[in-house]
Amino acid sequence: MTYQTSDSPGVRRSAGAHAPAPQMLNKVPEVTIWFWIIKVLCTTVGESFADWINMNLGVGLVNTALIFTGALAAVLVWQLGVARYIPFVYWLTVVVVSVTGTLYTDILTDSQGVPLAVSSSVFAALLAVVFGAWYVRERTLSVHTIVTRPRELFYWLAVLVTFALGTATGDWTLELTGWTAGVSVLLPFGLIVAIVVGWRLGANSVLSFWLAYILTRPLGANLGDWFGSPRDDGGLGLGTAVTSVVFLCAILFTVVYLTLSRRDVIEAHDLAGSRQARNTSRERGMLVYYALVSVAAAALLVWAHQQPHAAAASEEDGPAPVTTHLTPQEATSPFPPAEIAKFRAITADTLAKVDGDDQKAASRRVTDLEAAWDNDQSTLEPKSERAWTFLDGEIDHVLEAVRAEDPDKATEDKALNTLLTTLG
Structure with missing residues (x-):
């Protein structure tokens, strides 16, 4: 989805507002169809590459997380240090953030035994805190106005938490439903389509962007699992290594195209434009639409969780299979x-x-x-x-x-x- 900013950095602040930080060129890309394509590709290759290092190379989950935390610090320093939007640097940062956020959730689940329902709730609350602090300080969450250092820092912190949240909610969905990788792709894809429809009908652009951004993580990860999983498990059987290479090549091709075409660069005159008129009554109405979509998704998950395969297993095998000792x-x-x-x-x-x-x-x-x-x-x-x-x-x-x-x-x-x- 592509949208114009509803916040202009040149708008006069009210008395007592936070003093404006020095402005710079916007260092994030324009939100076009290319943005969403490469975002899903980055999520997929990040997930597959992390699995390959963790499992195939025997590095281990914690050591893999430490490696990527160091890599994240390095690429963030690079991204923060450049003076303008550079596709290669920006999308490399997204890939590393994708892997790191995923690993943090996996550590909570696999190493610390934190239930996915709990981690999903914690990351959702943390994201709300990040957005709240961002808005209180800057009065906008628009990605079209990432023109100050504080906004850039808030932006990358929000991106990191969205990946952790997307991982937790995506894995929780699979845990509840038992869907195969191929089937599991359909839910986040359908929700993203619903968000695009809502945006086209007048929903708030910033809200629509961040909802879709969160959902691209489970969509990309499920695509990676579908490509990499064995055919017996409903996948395409390519394996994590081949899947990583295929999607990495697609990312490189797209980044080269965007570097040459500059189709995703937010020009200076776009940032200096006047505040776009907003239909606040329609935005409030579309909140009801998003609420109904959420209720429908929750009802689908409840229905899938209650299907006979889960109930039968519970009835046949007894109440506490995990703690029962077998000969x-x-x-x-x-x-x-x-x-x-x-x-x-x-x-x-x-x-x-x-x-x-x-x-x-x-x-x-x-x-x-x-x-x-x-x-x-x-x-x-x-x-x-x-x-x-x-x-x-x-x-x-x-x-x-x-x-x-x-x-x-x-x-x-x-x-x-x-x-x-x-x-x-």
Whole structure:
């Protein structure tokens, strides 16, 4: 969506307002169709690339987050230091912010055990605080007027939180519904279409922009999962590496085009224009429209969560499968022996590398266990959710032990031997 600013940096402030900061050229792009295309591409490649580093290279979630936090600091310094909008610098920053915000949410969920409902609520509240402080100080949230240092800092902080929020809400949606990657693309896409319709009918441009901006994160991530997931899981089977390369090439092509064409540069005369007339009554009416869209989306999620596959599993497997201890026979008998033998072989190989004091090799090998287990989830879990959940917990103990920042050999041996005993 493309819109004109409803705030002009030249508008006189009332007495007592914050003193205006020195103005600079706008260092963010014009919001055109190219903006949304490359935004989704950046989100997708950021998600896939982070998964590749975390899982395929065995770096681990926390170490990956530390790496990208350092990279984020470096690219932000670069972006803040340039004097004008440079497509390569700006979109590189967006990619790194995308990865970093995603990793922060993943750490809360995977390492700290924070429920996705809680993290979604926390990030939503944090985003509201950022927007509130931004508006109180600057009297605008428009991306057409990022012409002062405080506004630029507020802008990037808001972008970081939107990625964390988009990650949490997107993962929470998948947790509630159990949708495949291909199906899960449809919800954020449909909501973005609804926002575009609302904007065209007169909804507030700034509100519409930030709502769509949040939703591009789950849309891009779901696209990445769809491209990278195995065909058995409803994906295209390209893998994270190929998916990253495909979308990275698309980003580079788009950035080169925008650099040469300058189609997304906000010119100085655009910033100096008069305040655009706003139909406030229509904007208030469209708030009702957005509320109805939100209610419809929530109703869809509730309906999907209550579908028979979730209810049947609950009735069949009992009330507390996570905490129920199973015997090796109970844990493995529902599944094909060949699959259990595959998991046992990888586990035994990981244990041998730990005992041989080759921690890096053990980390790489345990990633193979994680990948094999995740790839088989769609076929194994329906056979017995109770047994699958129990084995999933045992494998999680192994992953935590082997990938610990300061691995303890005794803890690793215990977790691996326990899993080997369970696998029979």
